[in-house]
Amino acid sequence: MQKISVIGGSRYFGKLLVERLVSAGHQVTVINRGSTPPPAGAEHLVVDRNDESALIAALGSRTFDVVVDQICYTPVQAAIAARVFSGRTRRYVMTSTIEVYDPATAELPTVPPGTPVPEEAVDASTWQVAMDLPWHDAAYLQAHYAEGKRQAEAVFARHQGFGFAAVRSAHVLGGGAAEFTGRLAHYVEHVTRGTQITVHAEALPTVFIHYEELADLLLWVATLTDVTGPINACSDGPLDVHDLGAVIAAQAGRKAMYVSAAEGEPASPFSFDRHYVMSNARAKELGFSFSHTTSWLPGAVAEALAASAAPTA
Template sequence: MQKILVIGGSRYFGKLLVQRLQAAGHQVTVINRGSVPPPAGVEHLVVDRNDEAALTAVLGRRTFDVVVDQVCYTPVQAAIAARVFAGRTRRYVMTSTIEVYDPATAALPAVPAGTPVPEENADPATWLVATDLPWHDDAYLEAHYAEGKRQAEAVLARADGFAFASVRSAHVLGGGTQEFTGRLAHYVERITGGEEVAVHPKALPTVFIHYEELAELLLWAAGADFTGPLNACSDGPLDVHDLTAIIAAQVGREAVHRTVPAGGEVSPFSFDRHYAMSNARAKELGFVFSHTADWLPGAVAEALTTEPSPTA
């Protein structure tokens, strides 16, 4: 049994992670702003993680074996965490994102065409940090989501008070109405309704992970001892045509594509840049991934019950 703190953990795979940590026999504490209570038996601390004094006060003398941070989006939040949890935990695991590799938002080392991107392509130890940018502004943060995650990783990677690991998640799908981004539902609705799906002239592949698999990987990462970034994606990259073919087969309709000129608005998961990660490091460390094609039809079936979402 370990004492594990989850920051966030109120929805989607974070909520599932809390349940699985508890089921595995760990002593679990959750910190969030109180909108959703955790399961019975889980300690709940209600505080805004952006308020360093309040966070320090609510923690009191508590210490943890592991902290799993589900909601760290900026270097400012990371810096607060680095100060508050130095000496309070031996291990800090941050949930990060595939978007740290997005070449549209950063100058990153080139990889050969068709090669899945390894962790070292975005090395947090060398990333520049600017805490004086307007990270408190919601519009700025939304527009700079990838950079916020990169800089948050950089701050925590340089912290001295604990061992640090980041889990860079692929695009998360599954869970029906729990999948709050509505991106899979977008495709299901358009293909079911015979509407066009807007795609790039040459769409390149990306990677996905089921929300249950991501929760399982975070559970595993909490108990592991690796440090540094770790890519988390199911086997089997898909481009937007592969994705729509699987969805079309599941709903019993043909997918209709509309090719959009360069710079035009396309549907989610249509990329004109290489956007697939390598999961080799996680496999070498012992995690076993599923294949996207094995779980995606079930995720589509769940999305058929999802409320209509805005199209992109």
């Protein structure tokens, strides 16, 4: 049994992670602003993680074996957490994103075309941190999501108070109505209505992960290993937007209709004009086994179709 704190953990794979930690017999403390109660068996601390003094007061004398941070988006948040949890935990695990590798948002090392990107392509320990940017502004943060994650990783990677691991997640699918981003629902809606999906003329592949598999990986990183540094998290089997549409079309019994995006026009989510694939070799070498995307995607699509057909209140 370990003492685990989960910051966030109120929905989707974070909530599932808390449930699995509790089921595995760990002592779990969930820290969030209280909009949703945690699963049964977890302690709940209602506090804003951005309020350093309030967070210190809420924690009291608590210490943890591991902290899993599901909702760290900026270097400012990371710096607060680094100060608060120094001396309170031996390990810190942050949920990060494939978007740290997005060449559209930063100058990154060149990877040969078609090559899955390894973790070393973004070395957070050397990434420049700018605390004075308007990270508190929601619009700025949304527009600079990838950079916020890179800089948050950088703060933790340079911190000496605990071991740090960053789980860089692929695009997460599954869970039906629980999949709150609406990206899969976007495709389901267009296919079922027979409307055109706007995609790049030459759409290239990306990687995905099922929300349950991501929860399993986070549990593994937090409780079954002492791994540090970045870990790419993606199922085997990259897909492009046409592959995704074909699975939806087969489940819905309809045909997927496409139109090429005009110059300057945004394409649908998961349509990329660049090869956007991570390598999951490091996690495999450390002992984690990934599923193949095609083994779970039809079920995820069926859930999304059922959610789209369900009556709304």
